[in-house]
Amino acid sequence: MSIESLVLTKDGKAFTMPSPTGDWQLLREIGYSPVQMLVSSIAGCGGYVYESVLKNSDVPHTIERVRVEYTRNEQKRSQPLASVDLVIEAKIPAEYHEKALRCLKLIAPNCPVIQSLDPAIQVNETVKFI
Numbered sequence: 001m002s003i004e005s006l007v008l009t010k011d012g013k014a015f016t017m018p019s020p021t022g023d024w025q026l027l028r029e030i031g032y033s034p035v036q037m038l039v040s041s042i043a044g045c046g047g048y049v050y051e052s053v054l055k056n057s058d059v060p061h062t063i064e065r066v067r068v069e070y071t072r073n074e075q076k077r078s079q080p081l082a083s084v085d086l087v088i089e090a091k092i093p094a095e096y097h098e099k100a101l102r103c104l105k106l107i108a109p110n111c112p113v114i115q116s117l118d119p120a121i122q123v124n125e126t127v128k129f130i
Contacts, residue, residue, distance in 0.1 A: 035072070039084055043068040045113035046086050046125060053103045053110070054092075061100070062091040064130060083122040089130050100127055 008015040014027035025031030032040065047066040054061045066088050073082040086107075092100045104125045108114045114123050 035070075035081065038081070039068055039070045041113045042084050042111075042117070042123065043086055045111045046107050046123075047088060049107050049111045050088055050103065050125070050127075053106045054090075054100060057099060057103055059096045059100050059103065060093055061096075064089045064091065080118070081121045083124065085124045085126070087126050087128050089128045091130055092127075094129075097129060100129075 006017060008017050008026065010016075011023075011025075014025045014030055017024040017026065024037075026034050026037060028036070043066045047063060051061070051063055066086055068084060068086050070084045071082045072079040090100070104127060107125045108123060117123070
């Protein structure tokens with residue numbers, strides 16, 4: 001098991017994560033909220049995993065974007081994530097569509113971000129052929 005670490009500093013009202021390409025502000029009013037960062041991490045990781053699965057399955061592809069929508073459980077005080085819907089927009093030849101759809105089910109078991117979520121959070125992955 002490897003250990004990695006990050007340090008967030010308090011910069012006025014926001015926590016900031018230093019980055020060589022520009023600090024990340026974790027405050028919705030000036031950057032992204034921590035929940036938005038988590039959802040973005042799910043989308044990014046899911047997209048990378050899907051790309052890897054398609055490559056390993058010899059499916060020619062170009063992923064253009066990942067759209068993500070999420071809901072929060074308003075019944076709980078902290079309003080944690082309830083669901084995350086990923087729509088991966090990809091150019092894939094028609095003869096590979098069926099195989100590409102089957103590859104979707106390999107995202108969750110191979111994505112460390114999704115594997116790290118509370119099991120109560122529903123993550124749905126779909127592909128939109130463009």
